[in-house]
Amino acid sequence: MAELAAVSIGTVSNVLNNPSIVASATRDRVLAAIESTGFVRSTAAHQLRGGRNRSIGVVILDVSNPFFTEMVRGAEHALRDDGFVLVLCSTDESVTRERHYLGLLEEHRVEGILVTPAERDLTHVSALASRGIPTVLLDRAAPGRSLCSVTVDDVRGGELAAAHLLADGRERVAFVNGPPSIRQCADRRRGARRAARRLGLDPDRAIVEISVPALTDEHGELAARRVLERAGGVDAVMCANDLLALGMLRGLDGLGVSVPDAMAVVGYDDVAFAAMLSPALTSVRQPKFELGVAGAELLLEESRDPRHVHREVRFEPELVVRASSTAAKVPKIRRSR
């Protein structure tokens, strides 16, 4: 290829990286030769010589979960203009797989890693960082700021949902929640109780928890009966995610309970179909795309600034009010006057 243009390989390199210092005639000749031979420079050799390889590792729990893919979309958006490429690894929550992939990413010398850790223990992730690879945790904080992270305030999310219901005339809220071993579930529960307290209510009375083993629509549907059977009466339900809420809507419908009149329902996550349901589902939205963008930016910052100090970027969730929780009891009573 260099011989085709009758130049040295050094000149070819200059055409690619320093076009201005090459005589335009030579440059054109080299460009033509590149074109005709289909020459493509090798990132590997470039990198070996001391350059960058413009790739970022992204380790998530599940490629087919919209929560993660929206974050990936955000990260991709933030990185593509800088010529980065994403190396995507889905661990399916397997710690073995996570370690496997982190190892591969390190061998590939990615310039940074965005990771949603599969386990509580962050030893392996921290080890990466201590070996000099910029690492940012997604949807998870690092104890003692030992790493950068982007998170969403789940306590606040739980509070938003409960406060909306309680401040809107509902008196007793059933919280259909998953196991407290899931941090998100525990946090949202705390938030719900905090909302009650801040409104001057007794959390033990205002929030009644209904535990389900998994956050699926089936369990939401089954929980509908338990909500109605609750002694003392309940006039609103908040669910730990939208799948539960969807099942709950179906279950309540099957039991002849009208939503939102007899029972308000609120979900969490604001997945795509929440707005499409009838009644459209009120839900707590997490800024997923923004999480990805912020994660990517922290990564860039960390890799550019040697004096970088780790920090946590914390996002606020947002309540999206829709039909499933409006037209509360109060307006109804007004109507009947």
Add this chain to the structure above:
Amino acid sequence: MAELAAVSIGTVSNVLNNPSIVASATRDRVLAAIESTGFVRSTAAHQLRGGRNRSIGVVILDVSNPFFTEMVRGAEHALRDDGFVLVLCSTDESVTRERHYLGLLEEHRVEGILVTPAERDLTHVSALASRGIPTVLLDRAAPGRSLCSVTVDDVRGGELAAAHLLADGRERVAFVNGPPSIRQCADRRRGARRAARRLGLDPDRAIVEISVPALTDEHGELAARRVLERAGGVDAVMCANDLLALGMLRGLDGLGVSVPDAMAVVGYDDVAFAAMLSPALTSVRQPKFELGVAGAELLLEESRDPRHVHREVRFEPELVVRASSTAAKVPKIRRSR
């Protein structure tokens, strides 16, 4: 690191690649040194020396679309045991971005590329292949078998949906479809008409097409009125995707039309929430995960077998019958006897 173990770098290489030929004492010493220094071999240097880099490029239209992410999950599943890593690129259907990413993947010397092309013209994709990079098209066939591809038979899918309705006692089916410039839309339409013909019906009468500008739930909802206004009466609707069908269910509900009794509804794609709706939505399922797996396998085959001949792996869609299209008119009449 080599000096820490007091061996030459050649021996370190052997410990990594050919452990059996190294004396076990030395091997342990080297392993210990590797451990204590946190040494990780460089894929780039390995690759430069003539090795593989164990990465596969995946170019899709949209990372946050479940259709693509399920395929990615399939590809990841098929490749992870071989130590591959996926380089994921989302083009948002932009041809510019597609070219950008294909170029980067080529510089990275990925060992193969799975791609859903953003445009009809395949020149750039074919160019890759002709430069020796194994390339497989996803959800798109290559004219004249010039490339490997994995596809789903959309004509058959349209036929399945229409045949189900027409053979089940429905007489006239409205087909709410997107623009025919989208291949999938055109194919599904052909299939629906074929179903009518095969049942001895006049396609122009049995299938009435209702065109919408985009495959969204809003347009589905708007189309409900047009379906009812159709002269000659219509007792079933098939939609070009599940979003349209969801909107249609909502629209019909709003107009007081009962599904499935007065109107059967069928969607396409069988997205996650189709089964969760009430009535649960009958839909045509595409084997997305399997598409990804098959694509990955074609890639491996192509890169291993030099005498490889391109082929198309074509999948059959599957009709998933649920409540929205059952309890057809016929059983209803029976009940009233």
Add this chain to the structure above:
DNA sequence: GTGAAAGCGCTAACAT
């Protein structure tokens, strides 16, 4: 303005 040459980290062939 261009060429020659060293060296990035690794592997494999050869020498010891």
Add this chain to the structure above:
DNA sequence: ATGTTAGCGCTTTCAC
């Protein structure tokens, strides 16, 4: 069983 060395494709001085 281990060390030595050439060279993969590139970038970057340093000569010319």
